[in-house]
Amino acid sequence: MQDRIHTYIESLIQKRKPIFVEMEQYALEHDVPIMELTGIEALLQILRIQGPTKILEIGTAIGYSAMRMADALPNTNIVTIERDEERFNEAIHNITRSGLDHQIKVLHGDALEIVEQMKDLGPFDALFIDAAKGQYLKFFEMYTPFLSHDGIIYTDNVLFKGLVAEEYIESKRTRNLVKKINHYNEWLMNHNEYITSIIPVGDGLAISKRK
Ligand SMILES: C[S@@+](CC[C@H](N)C(=O)[O-])C[C@H]1O[C@@H](n2cnc3c(N)ncnc32)[C@H](O)[C@@H]1O
DSSP states (O other), X not given: OHHHHXXXXXXXXXXXXXXXXXXXXXXXXXXXXXXXXXXXXXXXXXXXXHOOSEEEEEOOTTSHHHHHHHHHOTTOEEEEEEOOHHHHHHHXXXXXXXXXXXXXXXXXXXXXXXXXXXXXXXOEEEEEEOSOGGGHHHHHHHHGGGEEEEEEEEEEOTTGGGGGGOSOOXXXXXXXXXXXXXXXXXXXXXXXXXXXXXXXXXXXXXXXXXX
């Protein structure tokens, strides 16, 4: 049922610009985990409603989501962080040839180590967490101080292909990761200062705002 709905929605989504279609294909061929189509489309629509001036993204990969956000929100600036050198270089290449470089600044480094740089780059109206799933809680705690008072936090992959609701997972590695995501979801949903809603779109999108 879920898969059929997902396929149905995807079939209705309009064709993206050639550079985005090309990047989607590249991601598929090179195993780069970019956002799922229904997930990015939902995120873009919510961002259009929110209208942020500045977005901070943790997890650039090849620049797909940053470029989709910049393209959908022409008056928005995006700072995005990527630790993998090859992906960072690919992102720079894609952003430059798309002509969106005036809107997007890519930082090369581990988000757990370069947080100090945000002092000069923030405040941000939106924080998009889409990097190592086991570190979500740390990213949230480290980067929310750089949000404006009404800033919104978007976290991708919180349903992790539905595995968060599975009772038994064979692979130990996956089981540990799911445990961390479940812990993050519970922590987030019970946060004293933020109210969160989990939207079952794409790989699961959590949207948090200050109470
Ligand atoms: C799911 S991909 C990002 C996809 C991208 N947001 C998109 O939809 O086009 C996650 C990326 O985060 C990067 N990453 C993971 N942990 C990180 C960290 N601590 N600091 C910076 N980048 C990190 C990975 O190298 C990977 O390229």
